[in-house]
Amino acid sequence: MTSETKSQGAAILRDLHFPVSPEKVMRMRRALKRELLAQPNLLPMRIAILGGSTTTEVKSMLELFLLVQGFQPTFYESGYHCYAEDVQFENPALWSFKPDVVFIHTTWHNVLEFPELMDAEAAVEERLRREADRFESLWEKIHTQLGALIIQNNFDLPRLRPLGNSEAFEPSARVNFLMRLNAEFAAYAREHSHLLINDIHYLSAQTGLNAWHSHTYWYNFHMAVSPAATVTLARNVAAIVKSIYGRSKKCLVLDLDNTLWGGVIGDDGMQNLILGRDHPLGEAFLDFQRYVKDLQRRGVILAVCSKNDADNAREGFSHPDSILKLEDFSAFKANWSPKPENIREIASELNIGLDSMVFVDDNPAERALVANQIPEVETPELGSDVTRFAEILESEGYFEAHKVVQDDLNRSAYYNSNTQRSTFQTSFSDYGEFLASLEMTAEIAPFSPVYLERIAQLINKTNQFNLTTKRFASAEVEAIAQDRNFITLYGRLADRFGDNGLVSVLIGRVVNETLEIDLWLMSCRVLNREMELAMFDAVIEQCNARGIRKIVGTYIPSKKNNVVSDHYLKLGFAPGETSSESFSSFHYVVPNSEPARARFIHRTASASGATVEDASSPDAKPELAELALNNKPGCLIYR
Amino acid sequence: MPKNAKKMTREEFLLEMDEILGLQPGTLHGEEKLDELQNWDSTVLVELIMLAETANDVEISPEQVVGCATVGDLLRLAGVTLKS
Numbered sequence: 001m002t003s004e005t006k007s008q009g010a011a012i013l014r015d016l017h018f019p020v021s022p023e024k025v026m027r028m029r030r031a032l033k034r035e036l037l038a039q040p041n042l043l044p045m046r047i048a049i050l051g052g053s054t055t056t057e058v059k060s061m062l063e064l065f066l067l068v069q070g071f072q073p074t075f076y077e078s079g080y081h082c083y084a085e086d087v088q089f090e091n092p093a094l095w096s097f098k099p100d101v102v103f104i105h106t107t108w109h110n111v112l113e114f115p116e117l118m119d120a121e122a123a124v125e126e127r128l129r130r131e132a133d134r135f136e137s138l139w140e141k142i143h144t145q146l147g148a149l150i151i152q153n154n155f156d157l158p159r160l161r162p163l164g165n166s167e168a169f170e171p172s173a174r175v176n177f178l179m180r181l182n183a184e185f186a187a188y189a190r191e192h193s194h195l196l197i198n199d200i201h202y203l204s205a206q207t208g209l210n211a212w213h214s215h216t217y218w219y220n221f222h223m224a225v226s227p228a229a230t231v232t233l234a235r236n237v238a239a240i241v242k243s244i245y246g247r248s249k250k251c252l253v254l255d256l257d258n259t260l261w262g263g264v265i266g267d268d269g270m271q272n273l274i275l276g277r278d279h280p281l282g283e284a285f286l287d288f289q290r291y292v293k294d295l296q297r298r299g300v301i302l303a304v305c306s307k308n309d310a311d312n313a314r315e316g317f318s319h320p321d322s323i324l325k326l327e328d329f330s331a332f333k334a335n336w337s338p339k340p341e342n343i344r345e346i347a348s349e350l351n352i353g354l355d356s357m358v359f360v361d362d363n364p365a366e367r368a369l370v371a372n373q374i375p376e377v378e379t380p381e382l383g384s385d386v387t388r389f390a391e392i393l394e395s396e397g398y399f400e401a402h403k404v405v406q407d408d409l410n411r412s413a414y415y416n417s418n419t420q421r422s423t424f425q426t427s428f429s430d431y432g433e434f435l436a437s438l439e440m441t442a443e444i445a446p447f448s449p450v451y452l453e454r455i456a457q458l459i460n461k462t463n464q465f466n467l468t469t470k471r472f473a474s475a476e477v478e479a480i481a482q483d484r485n486f487i488t489l490y491g492r493l494a495d496r497f498g499d500n501g502l503v504s505v506l507i508g509r510v511v512n513e514t515l516e517i518d519l520w521l522m523s524c525r526v527l528n529r530e531m532e533l534a535m536f537d538a539v540i541e542q543c544n545a546r547g548i549r550k551i552v553g554t555y556i557p558s559k560k561n562n563v564v565s566d567h568y569l570k571l572g573f574a575p576g577e578t579s580s581e582s583f584s585s586f587h588y589v590v591p592n593s594e595p596a597r598a599r600f601i602h603r604t605a606s607a608s609g610a611t612v613e614d615a616s617s618p619d620a621k622p623e624l625a626e627l628a629l630n631n632k633p634g635c636l637i638y639r
Numbered sequence: 640m641p642k643n644a645k646k647m648t649r650e651e652f653l654l655e656m657d658e659i660l661g662l663q664p665g666t667l668h669g670e671e672k673l674d675e676l677q678n679w680d681s682t683v684l685v686e687l688i689m690l691a692e693t694a695n696d697v698e699i700s701p702e703q704v705v706g707c708a709t710v711g712d713l714l715r716l717a718g719v720t721l722k723s
Contacts, residue, residue: 027693030658057685217685220701227689 016068018380018395020235022228029064036067041559043245043471048076048099048148050083052110053224061234062103069242080222083110087138095146100473101244102142103151103237107200107224108158108178115172117163124171132184143194147475151196151240152189154182156204156225159213193453194475196244198237200225207232239397245471246461249378249398250352252295253343255361256306256313256334258384260292260324261285265316266308276321284386289323291390296328300399301350303331305342305359307366310334339366340373351524353463353560358398360389421497435600438495440529442601444504444538447481447488454502455490458521462505463560465522465532467553467567472507472519485510487542491535493526493601500525504535514550515543520567527563534598536571543590551588552576646695652719656710659686669711676710691717 013035015024025032049055049062059077066073076097078086083104086094112134113127139150155178161167167175182201189195204212207229214226225233242248257264262274262281275289276282296302302324306313313334317326326332331349333342339361347354354376361367362384371379380392393399421438447455456474463469472480480486491504503523508515517539522532543551553568555561568586569575576585647655653667660667660676660683684704691699695718707713 023693026689030655216700221685223685227685 013068016064018392020231020395022231025061025064025231026227029060032064033067036064037072039067039070041070042067042072043070044074045071045101045241045245046074046076046097046099047101047103047241048078048094048097050078050086050094050102050104052081052083052104052106054080054222055105057223057227057230058105058225058234061230062237065235065238066241069238069247071238071241071245084134084138087141090145099146099148101151101241102146102148103198104138104153105224106153106155108155108174109224111155111178111181114174115177117172119172121171124177128177128180128184131181132188135185136188139188139192139195143192143475147473147479149194149196149244149473149475151198151237152185153198153200154185156200156212157209159209193478196240198233198240200233203232203236204229236397239400242397243400244460244473246457246459248400249300249358250356251301251303251330251346251350251358252292252393252399253303253305253346253357253359253377254292255363255366256304256308256316258362258386259360259382259389260289261316261319261322262386266312270315270319273316273319275319281386282321286321286323288386288389291393293323293328295399298401301331301352302329303346303350303357304329304333305339305346305361306334307336307339308334338369340370343370343374343377351527358393360393362386421495432600435529438497438529438600440493440495440601442494442531442534442598442603443492444489444534444603447477447490449478449481451490451502452477452481455505458502458505458523459519462521462523463558464524464563465527466558466561467520467564468518468556469558469561470519480507487515487539487546489535489538489542491522491531491538493529493531504531506535506539508539508551510546510548513548514552515539515548516552517554520553530598530601532567532571534596534601534603537596537598538603540590540594544592549590551590553586553588555584555586556582557584647719649714649719652690652714652717653710655690656687656713659683659690667710669709669714671710673707673709673713687713691719695719 013032015021015028016032045066047062047066049059051058055077059075063073063075076094076099078091078094082091083106085091111131113131115124115127119127135152139152142148142150157175157178161173161175163170163173167173168179170176178201185197189197212225212229214223217223217226223230254260257266262279262285263272265273274282275285277286292302304313310332314326314332316322317324331346333346335342339359343357343359344354347357354374357376358378358380359367359370360380360382361370362382364381364384367379367382370377378396378398380396382389382392452474456472456477459477460471460473481488487506487508487510489504489506490502491506492502493500493504500523503526505519505521506517507519508517520535522535539551543549551573553571553573555565555568557565565584568588571588573586573588576587578585649669653669654664656662657664657666662677684701688699688701688704691697691713697716697718699716703716704713707716
């Protein structure tokens with residue numbers, strides 16, 4: 001491909017990023033698709049669209065935006081308005097398609113039980129319940145029989161309000177009924193991780209109902225959403241899919257002057273910064289800081305990259321109105337070096353990939369430099385109007401989170417404590433002494449329901465210490481956790497500086513007397529801490545408890561996991577006989593007993609408190625032995 | 640569409656139609672009868688309406704498209720007259 005062709009391709013693909021012109025995307029869709037299909041390493045996925053209206057345009061746009069997110073989708077599309085029938089009657093075509101994700105494209109047109117005018121509250125409640133139950137039965141069936149994740153539209157509002165403003169509170173009015181139905185959907189989604197909401201109630205408000213609906217396309221083609229609004233809808237669904245697969249970004253790198261505050265701190269001084277409610281622009285910067293703070297609170301790592309003297313830069317956060325404080329940032333680069341250089345250093349310090357970072361700067365020259373030199377870093381065209389910064393970031397869905405788990409909330413604290421660990425390490429000349437002084441404790445146990453979300457998150461976003469880079473959706477992880485034919489282990493690691501959280505996952509399939517390790521990964525937060533040795537100690541104990549005599553490990557090389565190419569050899573595995581160019585296999589004969597390899601990690605019991613020794617003792621209660629041997633969640637494993 | 644935006648030429652529109660209909664590029668020239676074209680269905684109709692609207696900022700209705708007999712009629716309806 002010539003460089004001219006490449007740059008033409010890049011120019012075309014820019015149309016898929018803010019500001020997106022739906023008309024242009026519709027017009028250029030084929031050229032866009034050709035360019036996107038030429039991307040390397042697209043991840044195949046299977047998505048079923050079940051429609052309550054015509055879905056041709058939905059499928060076309062969703063394909064584009066899934067390609068943008070690095071997926072290569074294969075689609076199943078239900079017949080017109082067959083979203084319920086396909087599931088209720090187990091359409092063989094859908095069942096044999098085996099989707100990873102089912103997207104249910106319904107809208108307010110698909111509500112069957114709108115109340116009659118002036119229905120009493122009790123009657124309205126009955127209709128609400130029947131309507132909600134109808135959908136819930138579909139979701140349950142999809143979840144239990146297809147094992148797919150479900151993305152379900154909630155309800156947009158109709159353009160017309162026969163009861164006027166009283167539709168907002170009158171129980172028998174459609175607007176009020178739809179809002180209550182949306183609350184039912186939300187309640188279900190909170191309790192069931194297999195259901196995700198595509199919030200078209202919000203999207204239609206953002207778009208404007210008159211632009212969201214089109215009489216022409218509804219009455220002639222039964223397209224419930226206008227073609228232009230379908231672009232917005234598809235982009236949103238693709239962002240949800242991206243988050244399911246762990247591809248949301250992790251780190252927001254921020255410039256300071258005229259990005260987080262108005263003015264140039266080096267020239268104006270802290271006291272003259274435009275920040276605060278007594279100035280319109282100051283209030284806008286405050287609101288942007290608040291937005292960034294909210295991102296940080298739910299797990300997005302913040303970093304500063306500013307052309308400033310470091311002391312001046314830090315002083316800006318002492319401004320009395322500054323919502324962001326220095327301690328909110330896990331990395332801080334304020335100097336006169338080129339920003340691409342600083343961003344690479346930030347990535348290295350935080351041990352994250354460049355492709356997990358978003359860079360925000362009001363200066364177009366700085367943005368262009370970073371975009372040119374580190375194309376893996378997302379560099380949105382922010383412009384210079386601070387009132388639009390947050391909506392531009394949001395429109396790209398960089399940090400879409402379909403579920404916020406506890407480890408996300410603790411992420412900044414982890415990165416900050418890691419700085420303390422690194423500083424502490426420099427005081428030791430012997431690495432073993434350093435590890436011993438960390439006073440590490442690990443909880444290693446079979447998958448527990450309370451950790452399944454975090455386990456699925458790690459499985460789908462860990463790239464470096466990942467032996468096979470196999471990905472599993474949440475529903476699959478849940479099924480494996482309950483399947484006696486698998487040995488599953490999660491590992492949490494804490495030390496004197498703090499809790500690293502859940503950092504390692506292992507899944508092995510039991511085949512007669514052999515354990516085949518399908519998946520073994522570890523967060524790079526805890527590299528070189530012997531956590532992989534502690535996990536292996538736990539695997540050996542599980543194997544001995546179950547009479548497994550051989551372990552087979554596989555390494556499947558990827559662009560990012562070279563660090564573990566010799567992992568099994570280091571553990572003492574022998575090369576297997578079935579290796580090829582695309583994978584290497586290794587095997588290990590399990591000894592009857594083996595001293596623990598992890599010397600500096602104290603393994604704690606899991607919640608139930610028993611040990612394998614206790615379980616195999618003649619005096620053990622039968623149910624305890626059953627737990628230990630059958631690898632049920634909550635089984636406590638090791639002393 | 641901005642006032643100074645480039646309008647689609649006849650050749651560009653025909654190529655887009657080739658692609659919508661799944662035809663080899665350069666198949667359509669303008670004199671073809673619409674109801675004799677392969678793959679002509681409601682999906683194509685939607686895409687052609689959108690093509691006309693986005694290409695030249697022309698609002699056309701499905702009834703108007705259905706009233707066209709040839710590809711040339713469609714080009715005139717979509718306001719496509721320019722040659723490249």
